[in-house]
Amino acid sequence: MKKLIIFLLMMLPLGVFAQESKIAIVNTQEVIQAMPEFATMQKQMADMEAKYKNEMQVMNDEYTKKYSDFIAQQDSLTENIKMRRMQELEDMQQRTQNFIQISRQDFDKKQGELFAPIQDKLKKAIDEVGAEKGYIYILDPQIVLFKGNAAVDATQFVKAKLGIN
Secondary structure (H helix, E strand, O other): OHHHHHHHHHHHHHHHHHOOOOEEEOOHHHHHHHOHHHHHHHHHHHHHHHHHHHHHHHHHHHHHHHHHHHHHHHHHOOHHHHHHHHHHHHHHHHHHHHHHHHHHHHHHHHHHHHHHHHHHHHHHHHHHHHHHHOOOEEEOOOOOOOOOOOOEEOHHHHHHHHOOO
């Protein structure tokens, strides 16, 4: 009886190694770029960027005109008016810098707001594929340092779950 227990204990590790470990990879970048929501997000971000560029161009044109007028008239201006116009130019530069900073923050915030549902949808699809196929791990190949032949590429399963090709 003792020998049987020892034999079973020795065979137990072999049984663990005989089981197939199911590890899959999903190229999340490829899936995200194929999602229609991503194309919509890119369009909205491009529109937002165009609006900010137009506003920036208006501000730059206004500054350039005021600066040119100042340079052309500076010899005929009194010292008080000259100082006031120089202050106006400095204020315009400050407003431009503030606009750039705020527009970058708005752009990043909007991008985060639009991208979060895309990430959530992808995560849900990956979770569902993992559960359906019985994978232990699903990894992104951009992060994996080594991929053996036994790893399954589940990208097509996730795309199918999302209804994209």
